[in-house]
Amino acid sequence: MMRETPWVAPPGLEGVVVADTAISDVDGAGGRLTYRGQPIGDVVRNFRFEELVPWLVDGVRRPNVQPLVLSLPLEPWPRDPMAALAVILLHLGDTWPDDLDEGCAMICGLPVMFGRVVGTDGDSVWDSTAGVAEQYLTLITGKKPASVQVRALDAYWVMAAEHSLNASTFAVRIAASTGARLPLALAAGVAVLSGPLHGGAPEGVLELLDAVAERSDCPEAILEEKLQRGERLMGFGHRVYRSVDPRAQALREVFLDLVGTEPWADLAVRTEQAALRLLAERHPERVLATNVEFYAAAVFKAVGIPRLLCPPTFALARMAGWTAHWSEQHREGRLIRPLARFRTS
Numbered sequence: 625m626m627r628e629t630p631w632v633a634p635p636g637l638e639g640v641v642v643a644d645t646a647i648s649d650v651d652g653a654g655g656r657l658t659y660r661g662q663p664i665g666d667v668v669r670n671f672r673f674e675e676l677v678p679w680l681v682d683g684v685r686r687p688n689v690q691p692l693v694l695s696l697p698l699e700p701w702p703r704d705p706m707a708a709l710a711v712i713l714l715h716l717g718d719t720w721p722d723d724l725d726e727g728c729a730m731i732c733g734l735p736v737m738f739g740r741v742v743g744t745d746g747d748s749v750w751d752s753t754a755g756v757a758e759q760y761l762t763l764i765t766g767k768k769p770a771s772v773q774v775r776a777l778d779a780y781w782v783m784a785a786e787h788s789l790n791a792s793t794f795a796v797r798i799a800a801s802t803g804a805r806l807p808l809a810l811a812a813g814v815a816v817l818s819g820p821l822h823g824g825a826p827e828g829v830l831e832l833l834d835a836v837a838e839r840s841d842c843p844e845a846i847l848e849e850k851l852q853r854g855e856r857l858m859g860f861g862h863r864v865y866r867s868v869d870p871r872a873q874a875l876r877e878v879f880l881d882l883v884g885t886e887p888w889a890d891l892a893v894r895t896e897q898a899a900l901r902l903l904a905e906r907h908p909e910r911v912l913a914t915n916v917e918f919y920a921a922a923v924f925k926a927v928g929i930p931r932l933l934c935p936p937t938f939a940l941a942r943m944a945g946w947t948a949h950w951s952e953q954h955r956e957g958r959l960i961r962p963l964a965r966f967r968t969s
């Protein structure tokens with residue numbers, strides 16, 4: 625009997641819909657992002673990270689989420705911070721609560737647990753009654769942060785919490801479809817996010833900003849040199865957003881509130897403007913706008929998050945979206961099991 629040839633998805637699954645979701649919607653052509661039907665700008669204004677996590681999971685707002693922080697053994701943790709985050713999740717697997725509300729409280733406590741593992745000497749000024757963003761910054765930088773820095777990190781976390789079906793979220797949904805428990809599914813998300821094509825862009829933007837800062841007279845010349853060498857300007861362009869990235873716009877406001885008067889903030893803004901100008905000249909056929917990573921990197925620099933901790937700081941935010949997708953996929957109750965086509969070379 626002839627074997628039936630199944631439909632073959634395009635490489636990278638581009639243009640293929642593999643899930644229904646009520647969690648978020650990315651409108652690439654219109655440059656809009658909504659969480660549970662609300663525009664991202666409104667969500668950032670109305671939610672702190674601790675409030676966002678359970679709301680993203682089921683759409684019900686709880687005002688007083690108490691982060692759950694468990695003690696972790698002192699050492700040894702992997703030196704790579706993303707690996708350390710994954711190992712923390714695996715370690716917590718034994719005690720992770722099955723109740724989803726408590727699971728959300730654990731997600732809110734994770735930045736504190738992670739901060740205690742990778743942080744500097746923040747323990748001396750750490751205030752365990754403060755909000756999670758404040759506790760995290762204290763543990764990471766070793767200093768009590770200014771309230772404007774705390775608000776900026778909180779806004780970034782809310783904005784980075786969810787972005788529909790990207791690679792890491794898909795990985796978490798696949799894990800959920802097998803019945804994997806939440807902490808192990810989240811560790812799968814961290815592993816996928818550790819790749820430079822997914823969670824690594826802020827580091828590239830920071831390198832760009834540092835290069836520009838060294839020759840602060842003229843960002844345009846440095847950008848031009850990069851383009852001449854065929855390099856891409858990190859923090860510009862997006863696979864899905866074809867007009868604007870709404871997160872970049874919202875985070876730009878946060879950044880300007882935070883350090884708007886400092887000289888390097890002015891330099892970052894001039895760099896953005898010069899890059900947009902050069903990219904428009906080179907690619908009049910398409911819009912290459914500022915993406916969220918440009919201002920994420922600028923906010924990280926302004927609040928004192930070191931370069932190595934940019935990816936895990938992003939991952940800590942994305943735990944919220946992953947948890948919502950894990951829960952949604954669990955309810956779906958269908959194992960994700962695609963096929964592969966065999967070929968000999």
Ligand code: ACO
Pocket residue numbers: 821822825855856857858859860861862863864903907912915916917
């Ligand atoms: N700098 C310079 N040129 C660019 C850039 C950029 N940032 N982005 C796209 N282009 C150019 C490409 O060189 C290409 O030119 P060509 O046709 O002359 O070869 C053209 O625009 C189309 O490029 P594609 O790769 O097809 O565009 P796509 O939309 O698929 O790429 C991507 C999106 C990968 C994000 C790209 O814009 C890029 O590499 N940006 C820089 C890296 C970056 O900022 N990544 C973070 C993305 S946001 C996020 O992940 C949350």
